[in-house]
Amino acid sequence: MEGLFLLDHIELPFDRARVLKSLVRITPHIYFAAAVFEREEDAKAFRPPQEKTFLAEGAVLWHVALTKDQLEQIRAAPGLQLQPGYFEIANAFEGVTSFPSQRIVRLEGAAVGFFISPEGLFLTNYHVMREDIEAAGRTAGSADEFVCRFTSFEVPIVKRGRIMGWKPLKGVKLIRNLSAQEWQQGYDAALLRAPIKAQAYLPVAHRQPILGEEIWSFGFPVRTKRAPERLQSVGYPDADGSLRVSYGKITEIPSDHTFVSDSDGFNGNSGSPALTREGKVLGYAWNVYPEGEANRRAVVFEGGTIHITIGPVMEKLHMTKA
Numbered sequence: 001m002e003g004l005f006l007l008d009h010i011e012l013p014f015d016r017a018r019v020l021k022s023l024v025r026i027t028p029h030i031y032f033a034a035a036v037f038e039r040e041e042d043a044k045a046f047r048p049p050q051e052k053t054f055l056a057e058g059a060v061l062w063h064v065a066l067t068k069d070q071l072e073q074i075r076a077a078p079g080l081q082l083q084p085g086y087f088e089i090a091n092a093f094e095g096v097t098s099f100p101s102q103r104i105v106r107l108e109g110a111a112v113g114f115f116i117s118p119e120g121l122f123l124t125n126y127h128v129m130r131e132d133i134e135a136a137g138r139t140a141g142s143a144d145e146f147v148c149r150f151t152s153f154e155v156p157i158v159k160r161g162r163i164m165g166w167k168p169l170k171g172v173k174l175i176r177n178l179s180a181q182e183w184q185q186g187y188d189a190a191l192l193r194a195p196i197k198a199q200a201y202l203p204v205a206h207r208q209p210i211l212g213e214e215i216w217s218f219g220f221p222v223r224t225k226r227a228p229e230r231l232q233s234v235g236y237p238d239a240d241g242s243l244r245v246s247y248g249k250i251t252e253i254p255s256d257h258t259f260v261s262d263s264d265g266f267n268g269n270s271g272s273p274a275l276t277r278e279g280k281v282l283g284y285a286w287n288v289y290p291e292g293e294a295n296r297r298a299v300v301f302e303g304g305t306i307h308i309t310i311g312p313v314m315e316k317l318h319m320t321k322a
Contacts, residue, residue, distance in 0.1 A: 003246060004221050004236075005236055006237075006244065006245075007162070009235065009236045012280075013277045014278065017160075018202075018279065019200075019202065020163055021199035021200035022199070022200045023276055024113035024115070024122050024124070024194075025110045025113075025155075026111045026148060026154055027056055027153075028111075028128070029131070029151065029152065029154045033061050033064065033102070033159075034066070034089045034092065035064070035102045036067070036101050038065050038068055039067065042100065043066060043067050046244045047063060047065045047108050047209075054131075058150055071090065073091060075285075078299050079298060080279070082296055083267070083294075084108070087108070088106065089105055091105075103165070105207055109220065110241065110269035111128040111219075111271050112270065112284075113128075113153070115200065116201055120194035121192070121193055122268070123189065123199075123271075123310075123313075124189075124192065124271040125147075125188045125190065125282075126188045126190050128151075128173060128190065130175055131151065132149065135150055135173070141179035141182065142176070146171050147173055148192070152168065153168070153172045154168055154169060155169055155194075158220040159242070160169070169196070170195065172192055172194055173192060175191055175193050177189065177191070178316055178317070186257055186258045187268075187312070188308055189308070191317050202275070204210065206282060206311045207282075209259040209282055211253065213288050214249055214276075215247065215261055216246070217248070217273065217275070217305065218243065218245055219243075219246070219265065219270075220242065221267065222239065222267050223239055223267075223298065223316060224239040224299070225298060228301065246263040246264045246269075247263060248263025248264070248305070251260060257312040258306060259307050264297075264305070265285050265288055266288070266297065266298050270286075272285040274288070274305075282310065283307075283309045284307055285308075288303060288304070291306070
């Protein structure tokens with residue numbers, strides 16, 4: 001069942017309000033110092049040796065140098081132009097005809113965290129917290145607590161099963177993260193603590209997934225672009241960064257800590273909890289399937305989502321059963 005559904009477009013077998021109250025919306029403070037040149041040799045000469053700069057103001061500046069031809073290639077490819085970073089940069093240089101030209105562009109969109117205890121512990125991906133982890137020199141993994149500076153957090157204001165707004169969370173601490181190497185192996189995890197008690201939290205399913213099992217995922221897919229006739233047939237709009245729900249079934253279990261489903265997920269679904277029919281967390285989103293094709297999938301909706309099985313990750317984080 002293809003979809004990044006609005007809440008009113010899908011039936012849920014569990015308490016919707018509880019799930020909504022358990023979510024955290026996470027926004028990294030990422031900006032692109034983007035420059036476009038006529039020639040590749042000029043772009044190459046402009047690129048600094050470091051990929052990014054961590055600013056004292058709590059923002060991360062990624063350095064990007066493109067040629068005019070590369071910019072046009074991005075604009076000409078429907079899937080490529082939807083990729084985070086490329087999308088914002090292409091828009092920033094819309095109408096620019098004289099080069100070289102420079103812009104500072106903010107990355108759009110948010111990722112997902114979810115509370116797993118009443119004490120305010122919540123889980124998300126390592127790659128979602130990558131900027132804070134790298135700024136603190138914690139890429140080898142760590143259990144030293146510190147206040148996050150390069151990321152913002154919000155919790156929803158929920159009334160009658162609907163999100164009415166978002167409330168900022170200040171003073172969130174990153175308390176444990178696995179390593180960059182483990183992230184690439186599918187143990188993509190960071191554990192954080194909010195300075196408040198959780199409004200609600202999600203119980204964890206400490207078991208392996210089952211082939212054919214149904215799952216529901218909640219996230220903030222930032223953008224998709226389907227043909228108008230397809231949008232009309234499915235009956236809901238393209239993704240726009242608002243909360244969406246995906247439904248699917250488990251199609252593959254490639255390891256003891258990952259599983260694959262045919263549910264839809266895109267940029268903005270990182271960390272999306274995958275819930276069982278009982279409303280328990282079986283895993284959370286890591287990547288798209290087939291890997292590396294998120295941009296094409298944002299146009300044609302083929303493939304699925306790779307999820308991290310939550311039990312093995314919690315064991316690696318040295319957490320007791322919740």
